[in-house]
Amino acid sequence: xxxxxxxxxxxxxxxxxxxxxxxxxxxxxxxxxxxxxxxxxxxxxxxxxxxxxxxxxxxxxxxxxxxxxxxxxxxxxxxxxxxxxxxxxxxxxxxxxxxxxxxxxxxxxxxxxxxxxxxxxxxxxxxxxxxxxxxxxxxxxxxxxxxxxxxxxxxxxxxxxxxxxxxxxxxxxxxxxxxxxxxxxxxxxxxxxxxxxxxxxxxxxxxxxxxxxxxxxxxxxxxxxxxxxxxxxxxxxxxxxxxxxxxxxxxxxxxxxxxxxxxxxxxxxxxxxxxxxxxxxxxxxxxxxxxxxxxxxxxxxxxxxxxxxxxxxxxxxxxxxxxxxxxxxxxxxxxxxxxxxxxxxxxxxxxxxxxxxxxxxxxxxxxxxxxxxxxxxxxxxxxxxxxxxxxxxxxxxxxxxxxxxxxxxxxxxxxxxxxxxxxxxxxxxxxxxxxxxxxxxxxxxxxxxxxxxxxxxxxxxxxxxxxxxxxxxxxxxxxxxxxxxxxxxx
Numbered sequence: 001x002x003x004x005x006x007x008x009x010x011x012x013x014x015x016x017x018x019x020x021x022x023x024x025x026x027x028x029x030x031x032x033x034x035x036x037x038x039x040x041x042x043x044x045x046x047x048x049x050x051x052x053x054x055x056x057x058x059x060x061x062x063x064x065x066x067x068x069x070x071x072x073x074x075x076x077x078x079x080x081x082x083x084x085x086x087x088x089x090x091x092x093x094x095x096x097x098x099x100x101x102x103x104x105x106x107x108x109x110x111x112x113x114x115x116x117x118x119x120x121x122x123x124x125x126x127x128x129x130x131x132x133x134x135x136x137x138x139x140x141x142x143x144x145x146x147x148x149x150x151x152x153x154x155x156x157x158x159x160x161x162x163x164x165x166x167x168x169x170x171x172x173x174x175x176x177x178x179x180x181x182x183x184x185x186x187x188x189x190x191x192x193x194x195x196x197x198x199x200x201x202x203x204x205x206x207x208x209x210x211x212x213x214x215x216x217x218x219x220x221x222x223x224x225x226x227x228x229x230x231x232x233x234x235x236x237x238x239x240x241x242x243x244x245x246x247x248x249x250x251x252x253x254x255x256x257x258x259x260x261x262x263x264x265x266x267x268x269x270x271x272x273x274x275x276x277x278x279x280x281x282x283x284x285x286x287x288x289x290x291x292x293x294x295x296x297x298x299x300x301x302x303x304x305x306x307x308x309x310x311x312x313x314x315x316x317x318x319x320x321x322x323x324x325x326x327x328x329x330x331x332x333x334x335x336x337x338x339x340x341x342x343x344x345x346x347x348x349x350x351x352x353x354x355x356x357x358x359x360x361x362x363x364x365x366x367x368x369x370x371x372x373x374x375x376x377x378x379x380x381x382x383x384x385x386x387x388x389x390x391x392x393x394x395x396x397x398x399x400x401x402x403x404x405x406x407x408x409x410x411x412x413x414x415x416x417x418x419x420x421x422x423x424x425x426x427x428x429x430x431x432x433x434x435x436x437x438x439x440x441x442x443x444x445x446x447x448x449x450x451x452x453x454x455x456x457x458x459x460x461x462x463x464x465x466x467x468x469x470x471x472x473x474x475x476x477x478x479x480x481x482x483x484x485x486x487x488x489x490x
Contacts, residue, residue, distance in 0.1 A: 071284050071375045073209045074149035075100060080369050085420050089362040090369065092208050094198035097169045099144075099154040099162060100207040110172075110199075113189060118171035120188070124178075125221045132221060136167055139217045147211040147284075170210055173203065173286075174219055177235045200239060201359045206366045209285035216282070236290050239363075240355070291367050295381030296336040316394035319349065322443050326401045328353045335385045336431075340438045347442045349435075351398070357407040361417050368425055380428035386418055387427045 041049070076090045095110040096102045122129050144150065144162050157165070176199060179189065191199070202208050219228050283289035316326070329337060329350035339350040367382040395411040395418075398404040406414055 071288070071373065071377075072149045073098065073147055073211065073285060074206075074373065075151065076206050076366075076369045077372050079424055080365075080372065083420070083423055086361070086365055086423075089365045090205060090207060092202040092205055094195060095172075095202050095208075097173065097202070097208040097210055099148065099150070099157055099165060102157075102165055113191070114168045114172045117175040117189065118168050121171040121175045121218075121222070124175075127221060132218070133167065135221060136170075136214070136218060137163070140166055140211070140214045143211055143214060147214075166210065166214070170215055170218055173210060173215065174222075176203075177231060178222075180235050180238060181231065197359070201362055204239065204287050204290060204363055204366060206287060206369045209287055212283045212285050212289065215286075232289065233293075236286075236293055239290070240294075287366060287370055290363075291370060291382060294335045294367075295379055296334050316397050319347075319439065319443070320397055323347060324349055324439070324442065326351065326398060326403060328402045336381050338432055338435050340435045340442075342438055342442045347439070349439070351403050353403055353405065355405045355407065356414055356417070360408065361421065364421050368421060372425065378428070379431070380426075381431060383422070383425045384427035384431035387422050387425070 081087060081090065092101050092107060094107070096104060096107045101107060122132050125132055140163065143166055144157075144159060148154070216228065219231070223231065283292055320326075323346040324340075325346060325348050327348055327350050329339060329352050335352050335354070337352055341348045341350075364382065364386060368386070370376055371380050371383050393411075395404060395406070395414045399406050399411065404414070408414055408417065
C-alpha cells in the first residue's frame with residue numbers, strides 16, 4: 001500500500017507539472033526521491049519539442065517534397081563568400097533582379113531598359129496593364145515573405161516598392177527570354193552583344209533570382225503551356241551550350257557541331273524532362289530549373305545492397321592508367337547521366353559533354369551555392385560531379401576525348417577553376433553509387449590493372465610501341481645468336 005500511495009503521489013506531481021507547462025507557467029524541475037520516472041521538461045525545451053512535432057511530416061517522401069517546396073530565395077552562404085577568388089562570381093555585372101542588389105549605382109544602366117521591356121511585354125499579352133497587374137497580384141501579393149529570406153536591408157523596402165521591383169524585373173526577364181527565340185527583339189532593345197552575355201550570366205546568380213511560380217503565371221498570359229515549356233527548355237539549353245566569344249574558327253565549329261548534335265538528339269526529350277520535373281514540384285527559380293535539368297535526383301540516392309562498399313577517390317588520370325577510357329555521351333542533357341561499362345581488359349566511362357567558358361565559373365559556383373543552402377534539395381548533384389576533376393592532366397584527357405570544350409584558356413586554368421569551385425564544398429557520398437561501385441570493382445581487379453598498365457606504358461604512343469618492337473627484336477636476335485653459338489650449323 002505504501003508503494004501504491006507513493007506511485008500515485010508521483011503521478012499526481014507529474015500531472016501538475018505537465019498542466020503548468022501547458023498553461024505557460026514556469027516551474028523548477030524537482031526529482032522526487034526514489035522515483036523511476038523522468039522529471040518534467042522545462043518550459044523552453046517543451047515548447048521546442050512541441051513545435052518540432054507539429055512541423056514533422058508523416059513520412060520521408062513528404063519531408064523531401066516539403067523541403068524542396070519551402071526553399072526560398074536567399075543570399076549566398078557566408079562560408080562560400082569568404083573565398084576571395086570567387087567572391088565576384090556572386091555579384092551581378094549588368095542587371096539587378098529582385099531586392100538583394102536593387103539600387104546599386106553600377107547597375108542603374110539597365111533600369112531604363114526595364115521600363116521599355118515591361119511595356120513591350122504588356123503589349124505582347126494583348127491585355128490591358130490593369131489586367132496584367134491584377135494577375136500579378138493574385139500570385140505575388142505575399143511574395144516578400146513567401147518566396148524570400150530577407151535581410152534587414154531588404155526588410156526596409158515597403159510592400160508597394162517591393163511589388164514594383166518584382167513586377168518590372170519579371171517583365172524584363174520574360175521579354176529577355178522571349179528575345180532569345182527572336183533576335184529581332186534583341187534589336188529592338190538595342191542591347192550590345194556583351195550586354196546580352198552579361199545579362200545571361202546575371203540571370204543565374206543565386207542572389208538575382210525571381211519566384212518561378214510568379215514568372216510562370218505572367219508568361220501564361222502570353223504563351224500557352226506547351227509554349228512555356230518549350231521556351232524555358234530552349235533558353236536553358238542555349239545557356240548551357242552558349243557559344244563563347246573570341247574563339248577560333250576551329251573552336252566555333254566544335255561548338256556549332258556540339259549544339260547541332262544535342263539539338264537533333266534532345267529536342268523531343270528536353271520538353272519531357274522539363275514537364276516531368278515540374279510535374280513533381282515546381283522550381284523555386286530559374287537557377288533551380290537549371291539545376292533540375294542537369295541533375296537526375298534518382299541517381300543521387302543510395303541503392304540497396306551497396307551501402308557497405310567503400311569508394312576511394314579516383315582521378316581521371318588514375319582511371320586512365322587502370323584502363324578506363326572516356327567517351328562523350330551524346331544522348332543526354334544531364335550531368336548525372338554517367339554510364340560505366342566494364343569489359344575484359346578495359347572499361348568505358350561515358351560523360352555528358354560540357355562547355356567551359358568565361359561564364360562557367362559563376363554558373364557552377366551559384367549552382368553549388370544553391371545546393372549548399374540549408375533548405376535546398378539534398379542531392380548535391382552538381383557539387384559531386386565537379387569534385388571529379390582535379391588536375392590539368394584530367395582536363396587535358398577529357399578535352400582530348402571531346403567531353404570538355406575549353407574556351408576559357410589553358411588546361412591549368414580550367415583545373416584551377418574547378419578547384420576554386422569545389423573549395424569548402426563536400427560532395428554527396430551517396431551520389432552515383434552504381435557507377436562508383438562498378439569503377440571500384442574494375443579498379444581493384446589486379447589482372448585488369450596489370451594489363452592496362454602494361455598497355456598504357458608500352459602502347460600509349462607510337463614511340464613506345466616502336467621501342468617495344470625494337471626491344472623484342474633485339475631479344476630475338478640475342479636468343480638466335482646464343483643458340484647458334486652452342487649449336488653451330490653443320
